[in-house]
Amino acid sequence: MATLSHAIAPPGLDLHRRASHGFSPPSLRLLTTSCGVTKNSSRVFAQSKSHSRQQIDFSDPDWKSKFQKDFEKRFNIPHITDVFPDAVPIPSTFCLQMRTPVIEDFAGGYPSDEEWHGYINNNDRVLLKTIYYSSHTSAGAECIDPNCTWVEQWVHRAGPREKIYFKPEEVKAAIVTCGGLCPGLNDVIRQIVITLEIYGVKQIVGIPYGYRGFSNNELAEMPLSRKVVQNVHLSGGSLLGVSRGGPSVSDIVDSLEERGINMVFVLGGNGTHAGADAIHNECRKRQLRVAVVGVPKTIDNDILLMDKTFGFDTAVEEAQRAINSAYIEAHSAYHGVGIVKLMGRSSGFIAMHASLASGQIDICLIPEGSAVVCVAEGAGQNLIEKTNATDASGNMVYGDIGVHIQQETKKYFKEAGVPVDVKYIDPTYMIRACRANASDGILCAVLGQNAVHGAFAGYSGITVGTCNTHYVYLPIPEVISHPRLVDPNSRMWHRCLTSTEEGGGIWRESGEQRGDKEERGEREGEDLT
Numbered sequence: 001m002a003t004l005s006h007a008i009a010p011p012g013l014d015l016h017r018r019a020s021h022g023f024s025p026p027s028l029r030l031l032t033t034s035c036g037v038t039k040n041s042s043r044v045f046a047q048s049k050s051h052s053r054q055q056i057d058f059s060d061p062d063w064k065s066k067f068q069k070d071f072e073k074r075f076n077i078p079h080i081t082d083v084f085p086d087a088v089p090i091p092s093t094f095c096l097q098m099r100t101p102v103i104e105d106f107a108g109g110y111p112s113d114e115e116w117h118g119y120i121n122n123n124d125r126v127l128l129k130t131i132y133y134s135s136h137t138s139a140g141a142e143c144i145d146p147n148c149t150w151v152e153q154w155v156h157r158a159g160p161r162e163k164i165y166f167k168p169e170e171v172k173a174a175i176v177t178c179g180g181l182c183p184g185l186n187d188v189i190r191q192i193v194i195t196l197e198i199y200g201v202k203q204i205v206g207i208p209y210g211y212r213g214f215s216n217n218e219l220a221e222m223p224l225s226r227k228v229v230q231n232v233h234l235s236g237g238s239l240l241g242v243s244r245g246g247p248s249v250s251d252i253v254d255s256l257e258e259r260g261i262n263m264v265f266v267l268g269g270n271g272t273h274a275g276a277d278a279i280h281n282e283c284r285k286r287q288l289r290v291a292v293v294g295v296p297k298t299i300d301n302d303i304l305l306m307d308k309t310f311g312f313d314t315a316v317e318e319a320q321r322a323i324n325s326a327y328i329e330a331h332s333a334y335h336g337v338g339i340v341k342l343m344g345r346s347s348g349f350i351a352m353h354a355s356l357a358s359g360q361i362d363i364c365l366i367p368e369g370s371a372v373v374c375v376a377e378g379a380g381q382n383l384i385e386k387t388n389a390t391d392a393s394g395n396m397v398y399g400d401i402g403v404h405i406q407q408e409t410k411k412y413f414k415e416a417g418v419p420v421d422v423k424y425i426d427p428t429y430m431i432r433a434c435r436a437n438a439s440d441g442i443l444c445a446v447l448g449q450n451a452v453h454g455a456f457a458g459y460s461g462i463t464v465g466t467c468n469t470h471y472v473y474l475p476i477p478e479v480i481s482h483p484r485l486v487d488p489n490s491r492m493w494h495r496c497l498t499s500t501e502e503g504g505g506i507w508r509e510s511g512e513q514r515g516d517k518e519e520r521g522e523r524e525g526e527d528l529t
């Protein structure tokens with residue numbers, strides 16, 4: 001008995017071609033995503049892909065320590081003293097005396113102020129990878145060498161430092177939000193402003209409409225204060241507006257100089273971070289004492305190394321509403337088919353998580369049955385006509401895979417002589433224009449605070465994120481070298497398969513189909529995502 005899953009298997013979604021296989025499957029589930037297929041051989045040294053700059057000779061008995069040294073160098077976070085070795089720090093103006101200890105809680109007595117100061121030591125580190133894989137055949141294994149040797153990889157811990165490199169009264173801080181919208185942007189803006197004020201900063205401005213705001217004289221900077229941002233997190237979008245494209249890096253840095261801005265908080269995805277890193281480098285070239293700190297914003301969750309980016313949870317929650325509607329429509333119709341297209345340019349994380357969360361992504365092909373199809377926008381691009389268009393930032397504009405599946409499904413069933421009722425839902429912008437949920441709200445607040453702590457501590461060219469639930473600073477190039485992709489060998493993907501019962505209906509593109517993406521992307525196989 002053929003199943004629809006076979007009918008639409010790669011190189012497919014070619015429902016006609018396989019229609020002759022018959023159509024009497026018991027029940028079948030389908031989930032499509034844009035995630036790639038990993039050839040088993042590449043799993044052996046999955047991680048070495050991201051370490052391609054370092055040629056590792058595993059026959060060298062010292063390879064591990066050399067690897068670790070190289071890793072430390074790569075994950076070193078740029079500091080103001082790299083360029084200004086004589087920069088003198090001052091004691092932090094960020095007050096940590098707000099604790100209200102209940103003495104009785106401390107059996108051995110509450111630590112004195114000399115022992116406890118609540119700041120982060122510059123040498124504190126967070127373990128980047130926490131699973132010891134005993135074999136490269138383990139699910140989601142990321143091994144460096146053929147023996148899957150345990151290699152500790154440490155990254156810098158985020159948070160307030162005891163010494164700061166900017167006098168708050170000399171700071172003019174700017175916040176800019178670029179790319180597309182994402183739930184939680186206003187929460188991050190709010191928290192950055194509040195934290196800057198706690199340090200004592202008086203000059204805080206918002207740059208309107210992304211990087212464009214730096215060059216367009218008609219767009220005035222927006223003065224920001226706690227009063228202005230107090231309630232902004234209660235609505236979605238960005239208080240400052242967003243945009244794609246815009247001025248050159250050199251023009252942006254000219255504008256920073258003209259405006260006297262010496263702290264820039266950049267909220268955006270991989271494109272925005274590439275811009276932030278370029279701005280940081282240009283400032284260094286010009287010997288400007290400017291701190292550039294990113295906060296990763298991507299609804300697609302396609303930034304490397306982090307547990308997840310803010311807004312993702314909210315988007316998944318919102319996506320479920322669409323899936324639920326598709327499910328209800330499909331189940332209420334005679335031979336109903338519900339199709340939902342979700343965001344995910346290169347990565348199918350939203351589709352995978354929303355499917356897993358909803359438990360409703362299943363296709364029943366029994367005559368009285370129904371089907372719910374969830375597809376990530378980047379999937380199956382090889383099946384539809386290329387638009388050859390790019391947006392203002394240079395990102396490729398994709399064809400509409402959702403509409404394609406809708407049309408092909410109708411054709412398929414027509415040819416099979418089975419009446420179907422196909423309902424197509426495209427909630428695209430609804431999942432990213434909404435307000436952040438509680439867990440994203442917390443994530444945004446902590447990221448915003450840590451961005452300010454990083455800038456005051458003298459770091460630049462960095463971004464903030466969570467690794468294994470701990471907050472860290474990472475050098476920008478390491479998180480944007482390519483988009484993070486769903487790993488089909490990961491536990492999460494298999495959980496997704498499991499949640500769709502037999503899992504036989506899950507479809508993903510083959511390595512060949514998505515060859516171009518394989519070149520650009522890296523799969524991340526950890527359990528969290």
Ligand SMILES: Nc1ncnc2c1ncn2[C@@H]1O[C@H](COP(=O)(O)OP(=O)(O)OP(=O)(O)O)[C@@H](O)[C@H]1O
Binds near residue numbers: 180249275299300
């Ligand atoms: N390599 C780059 N160097 C400098 N600036 C860049 C680069 N790539 C993109 N940008 C700029 O960054 C901004 C945002 O880029 P983009 O539109 O790709 O969104 P993004 O940050 O990737 O967010 P999203 O996840 O919403 O796509 C644009 O103003 C764009 O001009």
Ligand SMILES: O=P(O)(O)OC[C@H]1O[C@](O)(CO)[C@@H](O)[C@@H]1O
Binds near residue numbers: 299344345377391432
């Ligand atoms: O219509 P816009 O603003 O270009 O945004 C669409 C794109 O933005 C994202 O949400 C983030 O990159 C993608 O998933 C999507 O392709």
Ligand SMILES: [Mg+2]
Binds near residue numbers: 179269270271395
């Ligand atoms: Mg992008």
